[in-house]
Amino acid sequence: MDIGLFTQTALTAVTLGLMYALIAIGLTLIFGVMRIVQYAHGELYMLGAYALYYATTQLGIPYWFSVILSAAALFVVGAVLQVVLFRPLIGKNMLYSLAVSMGLIFIISSGGLLMFGTVVRGIPSPFDGGITMLGALLTYERLTISLISGALIIGLWQFLAHTKMGMSLRAVSEDAEVASLQGVNTKRTHWIAFGLGSALAAIAGCLMGTLLSIVPTMGFGATMKAFMIVIMGGLGSIPGALIGAMILGVIDSFGTTLLNADIAYIIGFSVIFITLVIRPTGLFGQRWDG
Amino acid sequence: MVGKINDRPLLQGISRRRFLTGASVGLAAPALSTLGSKALAQEKEVLIGGAVPLSGPVAYWGISTMQGWVDGAAVINAAGGIKVGNDTYKLKVVSYDTKGTVADSRAATLRLVEQDGAKYVFSQAAASTIGMLQVTEPAEVVSIVACWGYLDQFGKDFPFHFRAEMSDYEQGFAYMPFIQERYGKDALKTACFIGPDDKDGTDCHFSYERLMKYYDVNSKGVEYFNWEDTDFYPIVTKTIQNKPDFIVTSPTPPGITASIVKAARELGFKGPIVSPAASETETILQVAGEQADEVILPVTCVDPVTDYQKQLRERFMQHFGSFNALGGNYSWWVYALAKAFEAAGTVDDTKAVAAALQEVVLEDTYVGKVAWKGEKSFGIKRQAVYDCYTTVVEKGKARLGDVRYPALPDDY
Secondary structure (H helix, E strand, O other): OOHHHHHHHHHHHHHHHHHHHHHHHHHHHHHHHHOOOOOOHHHHHHHHHHHHHHHHHHOOOOHHHHHHHHHHHHHHHHHHHHHHHHHHHOOOOHHHHHHHHHHHHHHHHHHHHHHHOOOOEOOOOOOOOEEEEOOEEEEHHHHHHHHHHHHHHHHHHHHHHHOHHHHHHHHHHHOHHHHHHOOOOHHHHHHHHHHHHHHHHHHHHHHHHHHOOEOOOOHHHHHHHHHHHHHHHOOOOHHHHHHHHHHHHHHHHHHHHHOOHHHHHHHHHHHHHHHHHHOOOOOOOOOOOO | OOOEEOOEEOOOOOOHHHHHHHHOHHHHHHHHHOOOOHHHHOEEEEEEEEEEOOOOOOHHHHHHHHHHHHHHHHHHHHOOOEEEOOEEEEEEEEEEEOOOOHHHHHHHHHHHHHHOOOOEEEEEOHHHHHHHHHHHOOOOOEEEEEOOOOHHHOOOOOOOEEEOOOOHHHHHHHHHHHHHHHHOHHHOOEEEEEEEOOHHHHHHHHHHHHHHHHOOOEEEEEEEEOOOOOOOHHHHHHHHHOOOOEEEEOOOOHHHHHHHHHHHHHOOOOOOEEOOOOOOOHHHHHHHHHHHOOEEEOOOOOOOOOHHHHHHHHHHHHHHOOOOHHHHHOOOHHHHHHHHHHHHOOOOOHHHHHHHHOOOEEEEEOOEEEEEEOHHHHOOOOEEEEOEEEEEEEOOEEEEEEEEOOOOOOOO
């Protein structure tokens, strides 16, 4: 492997990892606070991408403002979903919320096919060009997506560590009952966490939708990746989601380039299995069943 | 001629009212028959069933296929129907959703054949075709489909089964001469293949290898992607390490083609990229923009040129609100079947209709001249071959680059 190919593969691994992380942190945030696996997370990612598509191409709204609008809209959608569908299931068997989120997958993706049609669409990118280093190219588009992903992850981390709302979220994720006794409004915390997780999915959908192309069925693949990452990193752990995403990015990039895409998939799942055998809670997870 | 049934011009001034009247003849016919009119009693109908994906990831293809049949049936009905012996038949098209799965397609076809009594069924894409075939062949029901792979389920052992869309193999005998003329034969000595990691992908790779061998092109690599893949950088990085003169990606839908093209251009690949399955340019241009230059799209006539093509697009826009090249590509099937009914002199004897259908030649369709070929390859003439309208992208815009009938080898 020459230096150019190695650098290109490594750059792809890092950018892929950061993009995966952006999808996964929303999922892990929702689990951490509410103890539910939001399987329809990828569908919100898809809705975010379509919101950007219609805002930019149909309404002519500038790209970055459209991204913000998409995130805000999906924040509201997520909050409403939590209040209407998931709040009544708090404290009940996890299978109930599993059934609801699985149902949401079909409702949102089928609804998407009806509303948006079956045609694959592309979102014009606001970026052009890139920088070359050691014989490898990093486009400004991928660089920007990576920087935004990194900034959002760090921002979320800081938000959880240093703000009152962030501390409330952490308190609820540690023990909702005790947090409630300490005066934390758990209901409010829940819908904010759900909304925030959904907004992050929307931003991921916007950024990756520009990079790739969008179709109403795109959510399932995103959920699969995010779920793999979250399981490997540890359910509810943001550092775990970041590390898990980077590992998967490295496996996908180097595995595909050196071997092939199917073997990369096999390696990815094998690493998850090995991780869970050695550390059943994932890399940074804690026990949720005790 | 496609343009005429019973010597009546078909394509002139069909109003929305007439179109819908024609399309809904099946609903109206039972009510009309109660009037007891002798003239009406002689007007019969032929049921044509669609077992097509109308939802799910491949719905784009399924809906386009169905639209072709509905449009053609309405045109034929509006022109008075099909004259077979002393009877006049109108066409009724009924479609059920296969969701793009084998099991749902089998169920949909069973319903069409067993319950509705359809003797003619159309389908789209591999999974739906395989499910449909489990029902149609044993029941001696004529099937007309778009399906590239699964060649073990095609040919003389499946005498009622017609494949009306050229696969990447047949297309190759049009696009390879075209790109050799465009870029020079010496500039295209090596190629790489990118396709999905399923039977469609491996079948298309098999066709690609045969094609490259025929044209003396050295195949330097093959990469398969997962349908769940979101980023094609790793696959494309590996592909262009082989330094191919051109890349063939098949069967990849427009969105994935766009992602592959964008990644290839960003990573510095400048050669032609041929996509025999994309059949659409809008997404490719949206995603890749000017980076899509020198993308070659066989069987993709996105901008109608002939009067027939323009009229077809107008009807589609009027009645369905949209039009795409695939809808055009599939629009001739119904006319071929109608002509076979007339030639066979029956709509009931499917053996006779199949025998007549294989001899049908259409001169003026959306895809130009159509004939059934493949006798030497498959032991029976069941593969449609037609003019290949190839679109090329230049300076960020798609334009028709070439039209030619595939120069198939003598042993095809």
